[in-house]
Amino acid sequence: MGGGRGMTDDSPHILSEQAADRGGAGDAGGADESTAGDEAFHAFWADVVADEIEARDPEDPIVIKGGVSPSGVAHVGNVNEVMRGYFVAEVLRERGHEVRQVFTSDDKDPLRKVPRKLANADGEIVGLGDVDAGALGRNLGKPYTAIPDPFGERESYAAHFAALLRADAERLDVPIEMVSNTELYAEGSFDDAVRTVLSDLDGVREVLGKYQDKVDDEYVPFNPVCAECGKVTETVVSVDVETETIEYVCTDMDVGGDTIEGCGHEGTATFRDGKLPWRLEWPAQWQVLGVDFEPFGKDHAEGSWPSGVDLARNVFGIDPPVPMVYEWFTLGGEALSSSAGNVVTVPELLEVLEPEVVRYFFALHPKKARDLDIERIDQLVDRFDRFERAYFGEVDDEELTRFAERAYPFVVGGHQPDSGGTEPRPVDEVREERVRLPYTFAAVLGMVEDPAFREQLARDEGHFEEDTPEWAVEEALKRVEKARTWAERTNNEYDYRLQTDLPDAEFDDDVAAALDDLADFVAEGHDGEAIQGEMYETAREHGIEVADFFAAGYRLFFDETQGPRLGEFLGELEREYVVARLRREA
RNA sequence: GGGCCGGUAGCUCAGUUAGGGAGAGCGUCCGGCUUUUAACCGGACGGUCGGGGGUUCGAAUCCCUCCCGGCCCGCCA
Numbered sequence: 001m002g003g004g005r006g007m008t009d010d011s012p013h014i015l016s017e018q019a020a021d022r023g024g025a026g027d028a029g030g031a032d033e034s035t036a037g038d039e040a041f042h043a044f045w046a047d048v049v050a051d052e053i054e055a056r057d058p059e060d061p062i063v064i065k066g067g068v069s070p071s072g073v074a075h076v077g078n079v080n081e082v083m084r085g086y087f088v089a090e091v092l093r094e095r096g097h098e099v100r101q102v103f104t105s106d107d108k109d110p111l112r113k114v115p116r117k118l119a120n121a122d123g124e125i126v127g128l129g130d131v132d133a134g135a136l137g138r139n140l141g142k143p144y145t146a147i148p149d150p151f152g153e154r155e156s157y158a159a160h161f162a163a164l165l166r167a168d169a170e171r172l173d174v175p176i177e178m179v180s181n182t183e184l185y186a187e188g189s190f191d192d193a194v195r196t197v198l199s200d201l202d203g204v205r206e207v208l209g210k211y212q213d214k215v216d217d218e219y220v221p222f223n224p225v226c227a228e229c230g231k232v233t234e235t236v237v238s239v240d241v242e243t244e245t246i247e248y249v250c251t252d253m254d255v256g257g258d259t260i261e262g263c264g265h266e267g268t269a270t271f272r273d274g275k276l277p278w279r280l281e282w283p284a285q286w287q288v289l290g291v292d293f294e295p296f297g298k299d300h301a302e303g304s305w306p307s308g309v310d311l312a313r314n315v316f317g318i319d320p321p322v323p324m325v326y327e328w329f330t331l332g333g334e335a336l337s338s339s340a341g342n343v344v345t346v347p348e349l350l351e352v353l354e355p356e357v358v359r360y361f362f363a364l365h366p367k368k369a370r371d372l373d374i375e376r377i378d379q380l381v382d383r384f385d386r387f388e389r390a391y392f393g394e395v396d397d398e399e400l401t402r403f404a405e406r407a408y409p410f411v412v413g414g415h416q417p418d419s420g421g422t423e424p425r426p427v428d429e430v431r432e433e434r435v436r437l438p439y440t441f442a443a444v445l446g447m448v449e450d451p452a453f454r455e456q457l458a459r460d461e462g463h464f465e466e467d468t469p470e471w472a473v474e475e476a477l478k479r480v481e482k483a484r485t486w487a488e489r490t491n492n493e494y495d496y497r498l499q500t501d502l503p504d505a506e507f508d509d510d511v512a513a514a515l516d517d518l519a520d521f522v523a524e525g526h527d528g529e530a531i532q533g534e535m536y537e538t539a540r541e542h543g544i545e546v547a548d549f550f551a552a553g554y555r556l557f558f559d560e561t562q563g564p565r566l567g568e569f570l571g572e573l574e575r576e577y578v579v580a581r582l583r584r585e586a
Numbered sequence: 587g588g589g590c591c592g593g594u595a596g597c598u599c600a601g602u603u604a605g606g607g608a609g610a611g612c613g614u615c616c617g618g619c620u621u622u623u624a625a626c627c628g629g630a631c632g633g634u635c636g637g638g639g640g641u642u643c644g645a646a647u648c649c650c651u652c653c654c655g656g657c658c659c660g661c662c663a
Contacts (some may be wrong), residue, residue, distance in 0.1 A: 011590085209600075303659070379611080400610080444625055512650070533621080536622095550623055565625065565626095
């Protein structure tokens with residue numbers, strides 16, 4: 001049955017082991033798989049995962065699932081779940097499979113505490129003061145789907161959050177199907193699973209008890225929703241499988257030190273008026289949705305995964321999906337935390353990065369703990385650019401090229417979801433003519449606003465050839481806005497802005513005289529190179545330090561003490577403007 | 587305390603499948619671009635591959651052990 005390594009090894013860390021323990025031990029019994037065999041080496045981890053999935057002969061459509069709990073903010077951490085599944089989905093589609101990527105929203109879970117921060121529909125993080133916070137506080141203990149949207153836009157808080165996540169996925173061009181847990185219960189999809197669990201309470205307790213100490217002979221793994229107050233309750237009095245009803249009392253609930261008060265109501269719930277606890281709900285989802293593969297964070301690896309596997313086999317009678325644990329990444333060296341303010345949302349990230357760069361970040365090996373550092377986002381972009389060049393055979397690096405050849409098409413392309421996922425949306429041949437301005441250079445271009453000027457500077461620097469197609473120039477220059485935003489956000493050394501108005505500054509007489517001389521020189525009509533040289537000349541003639549003279553120039557044009565290569569920069573600007581500014585006239 | 591996963595240059599990372607040269611980019615330093623001014627070019631510096639032990643002719647890679655970090659082993663998800 002279990003097939004593959006499943007019989008003897010249920011570790012979810014399939015990307016750490018890769019065939020390491022194959023063959024060697026030769027466990028008793030002929031459970032030895034031959035279908036999976038020793039797969040060929042893969043430079044892209046998603047191929048390794050896809051091999052595991054194919055080895056189980058899944059039926060199409062193959063179902064890849066992710067899951068998310070509605071919380072205050074949908075942030076890049078959630079993207080892990082989206083993108084990891086996406087790359088595996090794409091590989092399987094390329095191999096001819098039909099694939100569904102579904103995402104369950106655990107929205108029947110109760111709100112346990114009021115989040116400190118929320119994200120609005122545009123992905124902007126806001127404090128509770130900006131919304132109807134009372135709508136949250138008054139509804140502690142109720143399912144997310146029963147709580148009003150604090151922004152007053154959607155039918156519930158859960159719907160608001162789900163919409164955020166779906167929007168983020170779309171921004172990254174990943175089509176996902178959102179599935180509401182609440183709806184699954186309401187429409188009866190979980191009926192069989194609940195019946196299975198409640199019909200075999202002893203069996204469930206025996207299995208679950210191996211993983212959770214609190215499971216005793218009284219434990220009933222079902223949480224009814226109180227018909228009176230609407231809160232998720234924990235105290236089940238009796239179960240009648242025949243009539244499919246559960247008697248309960250709405251008692252107080254402990255949530256990490258705090259108590260959510262129950263209303264004391266004694267009532268009767270159906271299978272659809274409540275929920276399974278997470279440990280059981282997860283494998284129940286596998287059954288209901290026919291899940292073949294699920295990536296999840298390291299927090300699930302040692303807790304709910306082993307128990308989920310056991311429950312799947314011995315309670316629900318199904319094979320668990322192929323698992324994949326991914327490492328968490330840090331943001332600026334610190335753990336992501338919306339309450340601590342250390343988060344970035346997808347829309348925010350896309351203001352400084354092209355979507356393909358974000359996708360690239362998640363195409364890197366999932367088992368490595370990585371840091372996403374906005375301050376040095378240029379490094380990530382440089383790596384992407386190199387990765388892209390490697391795909392086009394422009395980098396002398398065998399390893400990188402092998403990875404790029406496999407992963408790049410999925411990073412920039414993918415398969416058309418509209419066609420059932422089998423129609424390729426490949427790398428357009430003309431993409432080879434694309435131009436990527438180095439990110440920090442793009443930041444330099446961001447110091448000026450005029451698009452024509454930006455293009456001219458890039459041409460002068462040799463980034464565009466005579467025959468560079470117009471679309472390539474256009475796309476390359478789009479990065480300038482990203483880099484500009486980055487410079488402003490991080491307030492870094494590229495955050496200069498050509499000053500429209502004359503900055504307020506005083507200069508020594510000799511510096512002022514030198515500026516006047518330079519103005520005369522510029523007025524005569526010289527190119528940037530000549531101006532650059534003249535600056536040294538002028539400084540020497542007036543007996544002032546070159547550094548001081550440049551500083552004066554930076555002050556006039558950028559209101560800063562430093563900046564880009566000034567002479568060549570001025571050579572590109574409108575002459576009258578430069579002359580007037582050097583004379584401190586305008 | 588136990589288990590799992592990570593630990594390669596200042597930074598970001600590749601290399602571990604099949605043991606044999608320790609690498610890339612960025613940064614730094616030096617030099618070039620007609621005379622320091624963050625864009626371009628060249629070069630150099632830079633690592634006990636977390637430590638130690640073992641197997642081997644040979645170990646970043648395999649084995650053992652220890653250290654550090656994260657996660658799990660209560661609830662919840």
